[in-house]
Amino acid sequence: MLSKYNIVTLFPNLIEAWLETGIISKAHDNDLFNISTTDLREYGLGDYRQVDDAPYGGGPGMVLMPEPLDNAISSVTSDINIFLTPSGKQLDEPLIEELHTFKSANIICGRYEGFDQRIIDIHSDYQISVGKTVVSGGEVPAMFLLEAMIRKIPGALGNSESLLTESFTDGKLDHPVYTRPEIYKNMEVPEVLLSGNHKKIEEWKKNNLRDI
Numbered sequence: 001m002l003s004k005y006n007i008v009t010l011f012p013n014l015i016e017a018w019l020e021t022g023i024i025s026k027a028h029d030n031d032l033f034n035i036s037t038t039d040l041r042e043y044g045l046g047d048y049r050q051v052d053d054a055p056y057g058g059g060p061g062m063v064l065m066p067e068p069l070d071n072a073i074s075s076v077t078s079d080i081n082i083f084l085t086p087s088g089k090q091l092d093e094p095l096i097e098e099l100h101t102f103k104s105a106n107i108i109c110g111r112y113e114g115f116d117q118r119i120i121d122i123h124s125d126y127q128i129s130v131g132k133t134v135v136s137g138g139e140v141p142a143m144f145l146l147e148a149m150i151r152k153i154p155g156a157l158g159n160s161e162s163l164l165t166e167s168f169t170d171g172k173l174d175h176p177v178y179t180r181p182e183i184y185k186n187m188e189v190p191e192v193l194l195s196g197n198h199k200k201i202e203e204w205k206k207n208n209l210r211d212i
Contacts, residue, residue, distance in 0.1 A: 003033040004104035006076045012037035014139045027156040043068040061113035069119045078104040080125040084138035088127030109138030175208035
């Protein structure tokens, strides 16, 4: 399982705060995975620790320079280097399973207008997108990817059976779910779920799986 992660980022405090939440915090406290951050700013150039510059050919915004990234990525040896970029392969469950065949990963977060292409050509093993949209930096996508990865590690979830029935398993979305009260604003819980007939309940759940 992939359980050793290093995040290359300009904002390591975002990752550190996220580590204190929910199942991630519990799994981290139980030493189910190891995570570190590499502050890209520490590898910046000159007195001002420069990490970005204007793009050749003109255009808006700034581009992350190759030298600081090269040095930051090279400072931590991992099995794979993952670049988070809108042009990358769409994250899905089969890709999560593939990534879990490795033991360690550098996850590189972009900012501004993205990476100088040469750093991708030098270091990239995977380029991954978490959705067909653009955000200001790679930290939120990194946390998205990390949570998708970590919850697969044995012991991370309180009930491991959740992994067998959740959305995107076997190409389906999970069935609707209900809890108390039985009636809310004149809307009732399906009667079969209150019946105690486990066979019929399982049939209902199977029949109400939704296609992706």
